[in-house]
Amino acid sequence: xxxxxxxxxxxxxxxxxxxxxxxxxxxxxxxxxxxxxxxxxxxxxxxxxxxxxxxxxxxxxxxxxxxxxxxxxxxxxxxxxxxxxxxxxxxxxxxxxxxxxxxxxxxxxxxxxxxxxxxxxxxxxxxxxxxxxxxxxxxxxxxxxxxxxxxxxxxxxxxxxxxxxxxxxxxxxxxxxxxxxxxxxxxxxxxxxxxx
Amino acid sequence: xxxxxxxxxxxxxxxxxxxxxxxxxxxxxxxxxxxxxxxxxxxxxxxxxxxxxxxxxxxxxxxxxxxxxxxxxxxxxxxxxxxxxxxxxxxxxxxxxxxxxxxxxxxxxxxxxxxxxxxxxxxxxxxxxxxxxxxxxxxxxxxxxxxxxxxxxxxxxxxxxxxxxxxxxxxxxxxxxxxxxxxxxxxxxxxxxxxxxxxxxxxxxxxxxxxxxxxxxxxxxxxxxxxxxxxxxxxxxxxxxxxxxxxxxxxxxxxxxxxxxxxxxxxxxxxxxxxxxxxxxxxxxxxxxxxxxxxxxxxxxxxxxxxxxxxxxxxxxxxxxxxxxxxxxxxxxxxxxxxxxxxxxxxxxxxxxxxxxxxxxxxxxxxxxxxxxxxxxxxxxxxxxxxxxxxxxxxxxxxxxxxxxxxxxxxxxxxxxxxxxxxxxxx
Numbered sequence: 001x002x003x004x005x006x007x008x009x010x011x012x013x014x015x016x017x018x019x020x021x022x023x024x025x026x027x028x029x030x031x032x033x034x035x036x037x038x039x040x041x042x043x044x045x046x047x048x049x050x051x052x053x054x055x056x057x058x059x060x061x062x063x064x065x066x067x068x069x070x071x072x073x074x075x076x077x078x079x080x081x082x083x084x085x086x087x088x089x090x091x092x093x094x095x096x097x098x099x100x101x102x103x104x105x106x107x108x109x110x111x112x113x114x115x116x117x118x119x120x121x122x123x124x125x126x127x128x129x130x131x132x133x134x135x136x137x138x139x140x141x142x143x144x145x146x147x148x149x150x151x152x153x154x155x156x157x158x159x160x161x162x163x164x165x166x167x168x169x170x171x172x173x174x175x176x177x178x179x180x181x182x183x184x185x186x187x188x189x190x191x192x193x194x195x196x
Numbered sequence: 197x198x199x200x201x202x203x204x205x206x207x208x209x210x211x212x213x214x215x216x217x218x219x220x221x222x223x224x225x226x227x228x229x230x231x232x233x234x235x236x237x238x239x240x241x242x243x244x245x246x247x248x249x250x251x252x253x254x255x256x257x258x259x260x261x262x263x264x265x266x267x268x269x270x271x272x273x274x275x276x277x278x279x280x281x282x283x284x285x286x287x288x289x290x291x292x293x294x295x296x297x298x299x300x301x302x303x304x305x306x307x308x309x310x311x312x313x314x315x316x317x318x319x320x321x322x323x324x325x326x327x328x329x330x331x332x333x334x335x336x337x338x339x340x341x342x343x344x345x346x347x348x349x350x351x352x353x354x355x356x357x358x359x360x361x362x363x364x365x366x367x368x369x370x371x372x373x374x375x376x377x378x379x380x381x382x383x384x385x386x387x388x389x390x391x392x393x394x395x396x397x398x399x400x401x402x403x404x405x406x407x408x409x410x411x412x413x414x415x416x417x418x419x420x421x422x423x424x425x426x427x428x429x430x431x432x433x434x435x436x437x438x439x440x441x442x443x444x445x446x447x448x449x450x451x452x453x454x455x456x457x458x459x460x461x462x463x464x465x466x467x468x469x470x471x472x473x474x475x476x477x478x479x480x481x482x483x484x485x486x487x488x489x490x491x492x493x494x495x496x497x498x499x500x501x502x503x504x505x506x507x508x509x510x511x512x513x514x515x516x517x518x519x520x521x522x523x524x525x526x527x528x529x530x531x532x533x534x535x536x537x538x539x540x541x542x543x544x545x546x547x548x549x550x551x552x553x554x555x556x557x558x559x560x561x562x563x564x565x566x567x568x569x570x571x572x573x574x575x576x577x578x579x580x581x582x583x584x585x586x587x588x589x590x591x592x593x594x595x596x597x598x599x600x601x602x603x604x605x606x607x608x609x610x611x612x613x614x615x616x617x618x619x620x621x622x623x
Contacts (some may be wrong), residue, residue, distance in 0.1 A: 016469040017462070020257055027258065027439035031432055045251050048435075053248035056480060059473025060217075069215035069474055070528045074570045076213040079314060087212045094214045098222045105241035112238075133245050166577050168311060172463070173267075173313040 005146040006064065012062040012139070016055055023051040042119035050118075050129045057136025065143040067151050067161045077158055088155045095144055099137045106133035198492050202227060202429055206414040216531045217474075221481035227488045240484045247483025248476055251435065252358040258438030259349055264444045264464030266419075267314040269449020269456040274413040275300050276318055281409035283383075288390025290323045291336045292383055293398075298340035299347060299379045300420070308566060308574045310467065312341045316581040323481075326396050330582040331592040333387065338578035338589075339596035340382055342563040345529075347375035348424060349441075352529050352559050354434065355475065359537040362551040364434040365427055366622050370556050370614040377613065378603045385595055411485035415448045428621075434594075475530045482534040487539065500541040509547040513557065513608050516540060520558060524565015529575065554606075556614045560604045566596050 030044040063069055076087055109130065116126040154161060202223055209219035221240075228236030249535040266272055279296040286292050297315055316337045345352055348368035357364035388397065399405070410417070422444060427437040449456040489495055502512065523532045536558070544554050566574040569586055579589050607614050 013466055016473070017465050020261065020465060020469050020472075023254065024261065024439055024442050027254065027436055031436045031439065035431075043358050048254050049249035049251050052250070052254050052257070052476065053245055053480075055469055056248040056473050056476035059469045060477040063470050063474050063477075066470065068470055069217055069477065070208050071213050071215045072526060072571065074214050074526075077213045091209075091212050091214045093220050094209060095218050098218050098225065100220060101225060101237060102221070102241055102244060105237040106244070109238050109241045123567040128243050133241055153577055162573065163576075166313075166580060168572070169309055169313045170317060170577065170581055173310075 001146060001149065008139075008146060009062070009065055012058055012065065012143075016059045016062055019051055019055045019058065023048060024181065026051070043118070046118055046120045053129075054132045057132045058139065059153060061136060061139035061143045064140050065147050066165075067147055067154075068165065073160050073162070076155075077160060081156065081158075084158070085152075085157060088152065092144070092148065096141065097146070099140050103134045103137035103141070104135060106130070110134060199494050199498075202489075202494075211449050216475040216527070216535075217481045220478070220485045220535075224481070224485035224488045225429055227492070228484075231488070231491060239487065243484045243487050245479050247480035250479065252354060252364055252433075253476065253479065255349075255354050255364070255435040255438040256351055256475060257468055258435070258442050259351060259354070260468040260471055261465060262438065264310065264468050265442065265449055265456070265461070266416075267310060268460040268464050269445060270453040271416040271419070271445065271449055272297075272314050273318065273451070274316070274409075274416045278409045278413035278417065280398065281402075281406040285401040286387065287388075287397050288386050288395035289398035290319060290326055290328065290341045290389065291332070291386040291395065294319050294323070294333075294336050295340040295379060295382045295386060298337075298344045299375065308341055308345065311344075311573050312337060312577045313581070315341065316578050319443055320578070320582045324582070328395060329393075329592070330584045331589045332393075332465050332590045333581035334575075334578040334584050335593035335596055336382075336386065337581075338564035338575045339567055339593060339600065340379075341578075342376045342566040342574050343375065343382060343600065345563050345566075346371040346378070346556060346559050348372065349427075349434070349438070350559065351475075352562055353555060353572035353582050354535060355479070355530060355533050356537060356555045356558060357434075359479075359533065360551050360555065362555060363622070365430075365571070366552045367422075367555045368434070369428060369550050369617050369621060371559070372617060374556060374560070374603060374607050374614050378599065378604070381599045381602070382596065385599055389595075415452050419444050419448060478531055478534045482538065495539050495542045498539065499546045502543055503546050509549050510609065512543065512547045513549065513554075516554075517557065517561060517604060517608060520561035521564060521568075524562050525568045526571055529562040529565060532565065533558065550611070550615065552618055553611050553615055557604065557608050560600065560607060564597060564600045564604065567593060567600070569589070589601060 024046060026048050030041050034040050060069075077086055079087070110127055113126045113130060118124045118126065118129065151161070205223045205226070206219055209222060210216055214222070220277055225237065228240055230236075234238065276293065276297050279300060280289075280293045283289065283292045283296055294315070297319070320330075320333045320337055324330055342548070348371055350371060353367040353371065354364055356362070357367050419441070421435045423441045426440060427434055428433045432440060446456070502515075506512065520532070520536065523536060527535070541551075544551060566572055569575065569590060572586075575589065575593070576586060579586050584591070
């Protein structure tokens with residue numbers, strides 16, 4: 001389970017980061033074409049918007065794997081363990097119900113769309129662009145399952161995932177190459193000829 | 197009736213810690229199936245896709261990425277050195293530097309948490325070393341970072357602009373004066389604290405040091421000028437400005453300062469896409485709920501009910517301020533915007549409030565929300581860097597929250613503060 005989680009994480013990392021880089025390149029290319037080459041890219045808005053939707057769903061699965069979606073844990077964490085764990089199961093059930101139904105409906109919609117294409121690129125089928133909804137929902141379900149053991153343990157211990165995330169963020173900022181040593185105010189204490 | 201069911205359904209799901217995006221979708225799905233049967237589900241699946249394809253929102257991942265690049269590429273540190281040479285000589289200098297730096301660049305990245313971590317982990321230890329009280333250090337860092345969300349470029353404004361179909365550029369311009377005023381007020385407050393508690397000065401002012409810091413930070417200072425100049429001048433859209441910001445941060449951090457390394461870059465991008473996806477999933481699911489609410493005409497009915505009670509826009513604004521302050525205490529900013537805007541927009545239009553003006557009021561309220569526990573991610577981050585208690589810090593933070601509240605009232609009841617620049621340049 002841990003290995004599968006790690007594999008899915010790596011896969012989603014690569015997919016979402018590639019999409020992001022591609023999106024950034026398209027936006028910059030559009031500016032360059034318009035001002036540098038005096039020619040606009042007619043497909044730019046439509047393709048960039050589709051890329052954003054893809055980032056949304058592949059990234060949402062990634063965030064689910066890290067249990068990073070915004071929520072309010074204040075009430076649940078203040079409850080005693082038994083009701084807390086019951087509500088945990090109930091909340092997980094809601095998540096599965098939503099994403100299973102959306103995966104199914106997304107798949108149905110995909111079949112109806114056969115033969116339709118983007119407006120600006122008539123070789124790109126809507127079935128391809130819209131595939132992200134059922135695929136994203138299925139990936140979200142996998143991510144939710146794979147991250148359950150850790151989330152269960154965290155909830156049992158009465159800890160909040162966001163607190164952990166904040167700690168990691170601070171640890172990273174503090175690990176950045178000796179920022180403090182080079183900050184002017186800290187350096188100044190060590191300088192004997194400081195003009196204070 | 198339907199409205200109450202939706203409200204309590206949503207509240208219940210959020211309280212049992214269902215992710216907010218999922219809770220929104222769940223409530224909408226139930227409603228749509230009740231009204232339209234099976235077709236409701238197909239409609240929802242289509243809307244989930246369409247809701248995530250909003251062109252203006254492409255600016256969000258790009259600005260988040262640019263901010264992360266600035267934080268990892270040595271740009272933030274040079275800005276801190278520059279601001280320190282500029283205003284560090286004043287009494288309570290480090291506190292002032294803290295405010296100044298926040299105004300310069302905090303929240304160019306969408307994650308106020310990452311920014312507070314970056315600024316705070318440099319300035320808070322330095323302040324503690326200089327015998328500032330840790331609670332004060334945490335409070336200054338946290339509230340000045342929150343104020344910065346009304347200074348462009350700002351992710352909450354982009355989000356609001358897209359949801360309310362309002363010009364993001366005008367929102368950016370409208371935020372400039374209130375942001376600067378708030379910054380001045382916070383500097384004043386820091387000075388008052390400094391006199392009262394005899395806080396230390398940093399090095400005396402020296403033109404030579406300022407010159408050196410300016411040369412060091414030259415490219416870092418040029419970055420916001422190019423981007424905002426491009427957007428305000430109408431040369432590029434906000435989205436394209438964000439794209440340019442990414443390129444500029446890459447060039448400056450990677451080629452000129454040479455501090456960017458690949459693992460950092462990878463990490464920054466990973467954080468950027470995850471944050472984007474979290475916000476965008478909220479946007480997409482709220483589009484589904486929005487579709488259902490429009491079907492049952494809830495926002496329109498709400499607007500009618502309130503305008504029948506009062507059509508005085510200042511009373512309506514006061515009600516909205518109270519609503520937003522309460523929501524800000526319990527929800528993250530992005531979630532609050534996504535939940536509130538579609539519902540109150542018809543009301544705003546009905547009583548004749550300018551949507552740009554309301555955008556600034558909303559953003560300021562959310563800035564306060566980042567400072568008020570229980571849900572206050574920016575404050576929590578600052579406190580854990582300073583290793584202080586959240587409630588003790590909140591006590592010190594009260595005057596700063598007071599400044600933010602004062603700004604909300606000023607901006608609400610003196611529209612000219614935010615709207616004059618917009619009127620001059622765009623109307």
